[in-house]
Amino acid sequence: xxxxxxxxxxxxxxxxxxxxxxxxxxxxxxxxxxxxxxxxxxxxxxxxxxxxxxxxxxxxxxxxxxxxxxxxxxxxxxxxxxxxxxxxxxxxxxxxxxxxxxxxxxxxxxxxxxxxxxxxxxxxxxxxxxxxxxxxxxxxxxxxxxxxxxxxxxxxxxxxxxxxxxxxxxxxxxxxxxxxxxxxxxxxxxxxxxxxxxxxxxxxxxxxxxxxxxxxxxxxxxxxxxxxxxxxxxxxxxxxxxxxxxxxxxxxxxxxxxxxxxxxxxxxxxxxxxxxxx
Amino acid sequence: xxxxxxxxxxxxxxxxxxxxxxxxxxxxxxxxxxxxxxxxxxxxxxxxxxxxxxxxxxxxxxxxxxxxxxxxxxxxxxxxxxxxxxxxxxxxxxxxxxxxxxxxxxxxxxxxxxxxxxxxxxxxxxxxxxxxxxxxxxxxxxxxxxxxxxxxxxxxxxxxxxxxxxxxxxxxxxxxxxxxxxxxxxxxxxxxxxxxxxxxxxxxxxxxxxxxxxxxxxxxxxxxxxxxxxxxxxxxxxxxxxxxxxxxxxxxxxxxxxxxxxxxxxxxxxxxxxxxxxxxxxxxxxxxxxxxxxxxxxxx
Numbered sequence: 347x348x349x350x351x352x353x354x355x356x357x358x359x360x361x362x363x364x365x366x367x368x369x370x371x372x373x374x375x376x377x378x379x380x381x382x383x384x385x386x387x388x389x390x391x392x393x394x395x396x397x398x399x400x401x402x403x404x405x406x407x408x409x410x411x412x413x414x415x416x417x418x419x420x421x422x423x424x425x426x427x428x429x430x431x432x433x434x435x436x437x438x439x440x441x442x443x444x445x446x447x448x449x450x451x452x453x454x455x456x457x458x459x460x461x462x463x464x465x466x467x468x469x470x471x472x473x474x475x476x477x478x479x480x481x482x483x484x485x486x487x488x489x490x491x492x493x494x495x496x497x498x499x500x501x502x503x504x505x506x507x508x509x510x511x512x513x514x515x516x517x518x519x520x521x522x523x524x525x526x527x528x529x530x531x532x533x534x535x536x537x538x539x540x541x542x543x544x545x546x547x548x549x550x551x552x553x554x555x556x557x558x559x560x561x562x563x564x565x566x567x568x569x570x571x572x573x574x575x576x577x578x579x580x581x582x583x584x585x586x587x588x589x590x591x592x593x594x595x596x597x598x599x600x601x602x603x604x605x606x607x608x609x610x611x612x613x614x615x616x617x618x619x620x621x622x623x624x
Numbered sequence: 625x626x627x628x629x630x631x632x633x634x635x636x637x638x639x640x641x642x643x644x645x646x647x648x649x650x651x652x653x654x655x656x657x658x659x660x661x662x663x664x665x666x667x668x669x670x671x672x673x674x675x676x677x678x679x680x681x682x683x684x685x686x687x688x689x690x691x692x693x694x695x696x697x698x699x700x701x702x703x704x705x706x707x708x709x710x711x712x713x714x715x716x717x718x719x720x721x722x723x724x725x726x727x728x729x730x731x732x733x734x735x736x737x738x739x740x741x742x743x744x745x746x747x748x749x750x751x752x753x754x755x756x757x758x759x760x761x762x763x764x765x766x767x768x769x770x771x772x773x774x775x776x777x778x779x780x781x782x783x784x785x786x787x788x789x790x791x792x793x794x795x796x797x798x799x800x801x802x803x804x805x806x807x808x809x810x811x812x813x814x815x816x817x818x819x820x821x822x823x824x825x826x827x828x829x830x831x832x833x834x835x836x837x838x839x840x841x842x843x844x845x846x847x848x849x850x851x852x853x854x855x856x857x858x859x860x861x862x863x864x865x866x867x868x869x870x871x872x873x874x875x876x877x878x879x880x881x882x883x884x885x886x887x888x889x890x891x892x893x894x895x896x897x898x899x900x901x902x903x904x905x906x907x908x909x910x911x912x913x914x915x916x917x918x919x920x921x922x923x924x
Contacts, residue, residue, distance in 0.1 A: 405802040425804030433796040442667050443846045443855035444791070456792040457803040459785050461853065488850045 355382040356418070358428075358511050358544035359404065364413035366399055372568060373399050377413070379563050379572035381544040383511065386535055388555040389548040391565030397548040398434075400565065401514050404546075405431055418511050425457070430505030430543075434516040436497065440490035446500045447472050447485045453504035475503040479533060495526025499533065506537065513537070515547045519554055527554050534558075552579070553600045579603075634872070635879045643762040644875060647889070650764060650772055651867035654824040654837070657776045659860030660783045661821035662842030663852065664814060668794040673710065673815065675835045676725045677822035680706040680732035682831035684823075685756040686739035695756050696768060696827045700775065703819035706732060711812050759830030759890045761871065772824060779820035786813050791852070828867065829890040837863060840897035847901075847908045866896040 359381040366373045374396040381387050391397045402408040404415055406422050415422040417429060430453075438444075451462060451472045462468075476485045479499040484492060489500060498518050505513060515534065519527050535558040538545040549555060552562070562578040564571045564587060571578045571587045578584070579601055581594045591606025638644055665674045684702025685695035706728050713724035743752045755763065783790070789810045793800040801807055825834035845858035870893030878886035 402798065405798070407798060407801055425802070429802070431799055431802050433799050436795045436799075437669070438795060439666075439669060441846050443663070443850050443852050444667070445850050448852065449795075452788060452792055456788050457800070457805050458788055461784060461787040486850075 355384050355542070357381070358383050358385075358418055359546070360416040361400075361404070362414050362416070364400075364403060364410045364415065366396070366403055366408060367411045368399070368408070374565070374568050374570070377565075377570045379561075379570060381512070381546060381561065383542045383544055384538055385544050385560045386538045386555075386558050387544065387546045387561045387563060388552055388559040389546055389563045389565065390550075390552045390555075391548075392550055395565040396568060397550075397565055398516060400570075401431075401516055401546070401548060404512075404514060405429060427508055428511045430508065430510035430513045432498070432501045432505045432513070432515040432518060434518075434520060436489075436501065438490040440488065442488065442490050444489050445486050446481060446489050446492060446496075447476060449489050449500055450475050450481075450485075450503045450507060453507040471507060475507045478506070478537070479503040493526070494521050495523070495530060498522070498526075498530050502530075502533065502537070506541070506543075509541075511543060513543050513545045515545070517548055517550070519547075519549055519551070531555060531558060556599070556601065633876075635876045638872065638875055641875070642766070643764075644871065646764055646766055646769065647761045647871045648868060649769060650761060650828055651871055652864050653772055653776045654828045655841075655863035655867050656860050657779050657821045658825050658838045659841060659845075659858075659863050660780050660856055661818050662838045662840075662859050662863075663845065663856045664783055664790055665818060665838060666842050666846055667791060667852065668814065670721075670814075670818070671835075671839050672722055673725050674818060674822060674838050676710075676729040676732075677703045677706065677819050678826060678831055678834040678838075679729055679736070681823055681826045681834065682757055683732040683736035683739060685826065685831050686736050686743055686752070689752045689756055690739050690743045694765075694768065695831075696771065696823065699823035699826045699831065700820065702732070703823050704816060707812070707815035707819040710815060711808070755830075757830050757832045758888060759826070759828060759833065761828055761889050762874075764827070768827075772827070775820050775824055779817045779824070782813050782817040786810055786817075790814055829893050833890050833894055836894045836897055837867070840894075840901055841866065844897075844901045844904050847904045862897070862900060866893050866900065870894075870896055 357380055361377055361379050364377045365375045377400065389397050389400065399408060403410050404417075404422065406426065417426055448462075451468060453475075454468065454471065455462060476482055479502050481496065481499045481503060484496050489497065492500065502515070518530055518534070522530065531554050534545055534547060537543060546563075547555060552559075556575060559575055561572065562575050564578050564584065566584070566587045567589050569587060571583050579594055581592065584592050584594060584603060585606065593604050593606050595602045595604060661674075665671050681699040681703050684698035684700070686698070687702070688695050688698025709728050710724055713727060740753050740756070751760070754760070789800065789805045792803065793805050793807050793810050797807055822834050822838060825837040828834075829837055841859040841862035842855070844862050845855045848858055849855050870889050873892040874886055874889040877892075878884055881887065
């Protein structure tokens with residue numbers, strides 16, 4: 347019996363020694379990591395650690411002071427059809443006349459001039475995406491009237507409809523209740539697996555992603571540590587990253603990162619998990 | 625005189641009057657413009673900018689009167705300059721947008737105060753203030769029609785060309801920049817289109833009231849449908865209907881009022897827009913208050 351040669355998943359994103367300086371301030375330095383097709387990557391860090399900046403660099407919205415970024419082997423550029431992006435929030439009043447399915451369609455051609463022209467092909471593609479994100483029930487509602495979780499689904503369909511290789515989601519779990527949080531995580535994980543898309547999800551709380559992440563990119567103190575959860579989320583690695591002692595504690599399968607004994611005066615983000623440190 | 629049938633509604637001479645023809649043509653043209661611009665103003669949440677243009681236009685219109693030219697010229701020039709000013713101050717960033725608009729608006733209203741003062745004190749015609757601020761559609765010169773048509777085509781054309789980028793960039797600036805939408809060009813293009821729309825609306829129902837024609841029909845249309853394209857169509861129809869009916873009522877009011885003094889067209893148009901909005905609000909509001917059933921009665 348002959349098998350086709352094992353090529354393995356393709357490298358979709360390569361971030362190489364990237365440094366970002368914004369108005370004279372060093373935001374992140376010497377950041378390197380890679381993502382493969384089908385991988386679910388958690389971009390973890392407290393608010394203000396530089397997660398959004400890193401995403402904007404990958405999107406081509408911020409020019410790095412040093413280093414380079416390759417998307418599917420090519421230097422990254424704006425208007426890169428290989429990248430799908432879901433912003434943290436969209437500005438939309440409830441009475442704006444636009445149905446959820448219209449927003450999904452704009453993922454295909456929203457950057458083009460002129461009004462959208464209906465076609466059977468376009469409608470079929472939109473329907474297919476709406477089904478893929480399980481949004482059939484509210485596809486004809488106004489986008490502005492949808493709940494946070496429903497809007498996330500629609501925005502994921504919007505980003506995915508142009509068939510990108512890399513999907514970036516900026517804090518998709520912020521402001522979601524626990525059940526929609528779970529649903530969105532499940533959906534994104536299945537998309538990564540099914541469509542062989544490299545998915546990068548930024549979040550300040552890694553716990554909802556622990557079971558689905560294939561790789562962690564942990565941002566702290568302007569640098570990153572990347573690898574599997576077991577490699578990165580350890581007392582030793584994170585202490586080195588933060589530049590001082592932190593403890594990684596397992597509480598019933600959830601992870602808390604708290605300041606080490608000598609640094610009790612320092613403030614961290616670990617209370618985000620809703621549990622006080624022991 | 626006894627009235628029968630349609631003559632009750634259309635007082636004598638309505639269909640043969642030159643100024644009425646002109647008013648109907650101008651009304652229909654500006655209805656198209658404010659319908660298109662109005663919906664994008666609602667989608668982009670820029671109704672404050674629309675309102676600012678109406679006040680800024682008042683300064684331009686009164687300056688034009690002072691210089692002896694058509695108020696339309698003043699509306700257009702002043703509003704286009706203001707659009708540029710708002711862009712420079714930073715109207716594109718959502719947070720600083722209202723502040724920038726407010727600064728430009730305040731300065732313009734000061735100018736309007738000066739020009740209207742000079743205009744009314746230096747000439748014997750006291751009608752300047754009224755016609756600039758509240759409109760005088762029956763007194764428009766026929767030569768203005770080609771200018772109005774050209775400006776209308778420009779305003780509608782720019783909005784339609786920028787249709788999708790306008791929606792995308794209002795959802796998320798980062799998202800649209802990443803998709804290659806020229807954010808600033810889109811924003812400036814829309815401001816210019818809006819500036820023209822408000823100017824045309826100002827020549828129809830007056831500078832101060834022009835926002836009513838821009839926002840009113842659009843606000844009513846978005847209650848009826850959840851599709852952007854249909855909303856534009858409905859806004860145009862509502863604007864055209866209220867303008868035409870307003871012209872008719874104003875014409876008739878000469879015969880209906882005991883003193884035979886016709887009431888202003890602007891009053892009728894704005895009142896009709898308001899009544900229609902309230903009526904639709906009551907109907908759809910009652911539907912929405914019923915248990916969650918996906919806003920029935922809407923056009924999907």
